[in-house]
Amino acid sequence: xxxxxxxxxxxxxxxxxxxxxxxxxxxxxxxxxxxxxxxxxxxxxxxxxxxxxxxxxxxxxxxxxxxxxxxxxxxxxxxxxxxxxxxxxxxxxxxxxxxxxxxxxxxxxxxxxxxxxxxxxxxxxxxxxxxxxxxxxxxxxxxxxxxxxxxxxxxxxxxxxxxxxxxxxxxxxxxxxxxxxxxxxxxxxxxxxxxxxxxxxxxxxxxxxxxxxxxxxx
Numbered sequence: 001x002x003x004x005x006x007x008x009x010x011x012x013x014x015x016x017x018x019x020x021x022x023x024x025x026x027x028x029x030x031x032x033x034x035x036x037x038x039x040x041x042x043x044x045x046x047x048x049x050x051x052x053x054x055x056x057x058x059x060x061x062x063x064x065x066x067x068x069x070x071x072x073x074x075x076x077x078x079x080x081x082x083x084x085x086x087x088x089x090x091x092x093x094x095x096x097x098x099x100x101x102x103x104x105x106x107x108x109x110x111x112x113x114x115x116x117x118x119x120x121x122x123x124x125x126x127x128x129x130x131x132x133x134x135x136x137x138x139x140x141x142x143x144x145x146x147x148x149x150x151x152x153x154x155x156x157x158x159x160x161x162x163x164x165x166x167x168x169x170x171x172x173x174x175x176x177x178x179x180x181x182x183x184x185x186x187x188x189x190x191x192x193x194x195x196x197x198x199x200x201x202x203x204x205x206x207x208x209x210x211x212x213x214x215x216x217x218x
Contacts, residue, residue, distance in 0.1 A: 003214045005134075005137055005141070006210050009130055009134060009210055010207065010210050012126075013206055013207060013210070014203075016123070016126045017199060017203045020119050020122060020123060020199050021199060023118060023119065023122070024119060024195055024199065027114075027118070028115065028188060028191075030111070031111050033108075033184045033185060034181065035181075036181075037097060037100050037179070037181060038100075097179065098179070101176040101177075101179050102176045104176065104184070105173060105175060108172060108188070109165075109168065109169050109172050112165075112168060113165055116161075116195060119161055119195060119199065120160070120161040123161045123199075124160065124161075130158075131155050131156070131158055134155055135152050135155055138152055139152075151213055154209055154212055154213060157209065158205075158209065159201070160202070161202055162198065163194065171187065172187065175187050
């Protein structure tokens with residue numbers, strides 16, 4: 001096939017790859033990680049926190065009442081209630097912290113999903129238009145019929161951007177379980193590299209198709 005026909009498609013492919021990489025760069029720069037998890041913790045008190053307040057009130061009241069009536073068992077009961085209040089408060093704090101990390105992972109996953117979907121849809125739209133135009137030019141070219149059929153079949157093997165979002169979600173859940181904000185920065189770098197490698201892979205695969213077509217006999 002005439003190389004002059006393929007050349008514009010190669011140039012368009014290079015331009016589209018740059019466009020997708022630029023979008024990837026700008027997209028990941030908008031994903032924020034808080035300096036401290038308390039910045040994303042909910043101010044709403046959970047059930048354990050509410051229960052700890054109830055136990056604390058009961059405990060203090062029991063101790064005061066125990067001293068008033070000079071009853072050691074009531075004082076001990078009050079002290080036990082205060083200890084329970086402290087225990088529930090700590091558990092509530094742990095639950096709130098775990099919820100904050102889980103929410104942060106969900107937020108980051110959502111942002112990565114949006115970026116990935118945009119990259120994928122932009123690539124699909126681009127390659128669909130490229131292939132439709134290229135197949136029309138192949139049909140109207142002077143190449144033999146058998147060669148045209150072979151070239152069209154080759155065009156239709158164009159790759160799609162494939163990123164395993166289920167795996168990313170599972171990995172972000174593990175990051176949340178670790179409760180380490182620095183781990184999010186490391187993961188974002190990994191996720192960015194995964195998507196960028198996929199962009200590079202589809203470009204290489206599509207360029208290979210163009211190279212094959214350019215070598216086809218006229």
